[in-house]
Each structure stands twice: as structure tokens, then as C-alpha cells.
Amino acid sequence: MIRVVATGTFDILHPGHLYYLEESRRLGDELSVIVARDANVKHKPRPILPEDQRLRMVRALKPVDHALLGDLHDMFRPIAEIRPDIITLGFNQHFDEEHLRQRLRDRGLDADVVRIPGYPGSLASSSKIIERILNTRGPSGPTSPAGEE
Numbered sequence: 001m002i003r004v005v006a007t008g009t010f011d012i013l014h015p016g017h018l019y020y021l022e023e024s025r026r027l028g029d030e031l032s033v034i035v036a037r038d039a040n041v042k043h044k045p046r047p048i049l050p051e052d053q054r055l056r057m058v059r060a061l062k063p064v065d066h067a068l069l070g071d072l073h074d075m076f077r078p079i080a081e082i083r084p085d086i087i088t089l090g091f092n093q094h095f096d097e098e099h100l101r102q103r104l105r106d107r108g109l110d111a112d113v114v115r116i117p118g119y120p121g122s123l124a125s126s127s128k129i130i131e132r133i134l135n136t137r138g139p140s141g142p143t144s145p146a147g148e149e
């Protein structure tokens with residue numbers, strides 16, 4: 001039984017998320033997904049959708065066997081519980097593979113780390129979808145009703 005773990009914020013689902021999770025699942029027999037806590041998303045604007053909602057949607061996706069919210073303080077705690085054989089990183093996750101492998105070894109965890117490539121598609125990005133919403137439906141967007149600020 002090969003256990004795989006995937007991680008991410010998953011704010012406003014799109015086909016890039018699905019591709020990452022499908023490719024992660026293909027590497028093993030069981031896929032667990034750790035969804036980032038609202039309080040831990042500091043490297044970009046805070047998610048639009050709250051963590052419970054992001055978790056619920058990820059859990060419903062076909063390639064996902066288990067989904068859980070991450071730990072608030074220690075990112076290796078869920079990993080120590082799941083004991084995966086493989087941890088996948090998405091194409092734009094800011095972790096260095098070798099550094100992550102070393103930190104895992106330091107904690108007595110010997111999971112391999114595999115980078116999954118990007119899925120092509122102009123709207124396969126949460127931030128681009130948000131940008132498009134603001135540009136097309138925001139106060140100065142082309143579809144706002146006449147006379148409304």
C-alpha cells in the first residue's frame with residue numbers, strides 16, 4: 001500500500017488543482033490531502049473561502065481518499081500521523097525538494113518528495129480567477145449595471 005500526501009490552499013477550485021491531485025493519486029494507492037489553515041496562508045493574500053469550505057470541496061474530489069486540515073503550528077505533525085511514502089509538491093509550491101527531504105529525515109520521516117508539473121490553462125490559478133472576477137464584475141468592470149458605483 002503506497003500512501004501519497006498532497007498539500008495546498010485550494011481556494012476556489014480549478015482544473016490545475018484537479019490535475020495535481022489526479023497525478024498525485026496515480027503515484028500510489030491512497031491519497032491524503034492536507035489543506036492549509038487560513039492562519040498559515042501568509043505567503044499570498046489570505047484565502048477568499050474559509051478553511052472548512054476549502055476542505056469540504058477538496059474531500060469531494062474523485063482522486064481524494066482522505067482530506068484534513070493541516071496543523072496550526074507544526075506542518076510535520078499530520079505527516080507523522082499519516083506516514084506517507086510519497087509527498088507531492090505542486091509546480092508552484094515554494095518548497096525546495098532536497099531541503100524538505102532533509103527536514104523530513106530530521107524528524108524520522110522517510111517520505112520521498114515528488115514535484116508534479118503544471119497543468120496548462122490560463123484560468124488554472126486561483127489568483128487569476130479572482131483577478132478576472134475583479135476585472136469583469138468589479139465596480140469598474142464591463143458588466144456592472146449602469147448607474148451603480
Ligand SMILES: Cc1cc2nc3c(=O)[nH]c(=O)nc-3n(C[C@H](O)[C@H](O)[C@H](O)COP(=O)(O)O)c2cc1C
Nearest residue numbers: 007008009010034035036037040070071074075093
Ligand atoms: C509536507 C507539507 C506539509 C504541510 N502541512 C501543513 C500543515 O500541517 N498545516 C498548514 O496549514 N499547512 C501545511 N502545509 C502547507 C500548505 O498546505 C501549502 O502547501 C502552503 O501553504 C503553500 O500553499 P499553496 O501552494 O497552496 O500556495 C504543508 C505543506 C507541505 C509541503
Ligand SMILES: Nc1ncnc2c1ncn2[C@@H]1O[C@H](COP(=O)(O)OP(=O)(O)OP(=O)(O)O)[C@@H](O)[C@H]1O
Nearest residue numbers: 008009010016020090091092118119124125126127
Ligand atoms: N495550474 C496548475 N497546475 C498544476 N498544479 C497546480 C496548478 N494550480 C495549482 N496547482 C497545485 O495545487 C496545489 C494547491 O494550489 P493553490 O491552492 O496554491 O492554487 P493556485 O491556483 O496555485 O493559487 P494562487 O493562484 O493563489 O497561487 C499546489 O500544490 C499547486 O502547485
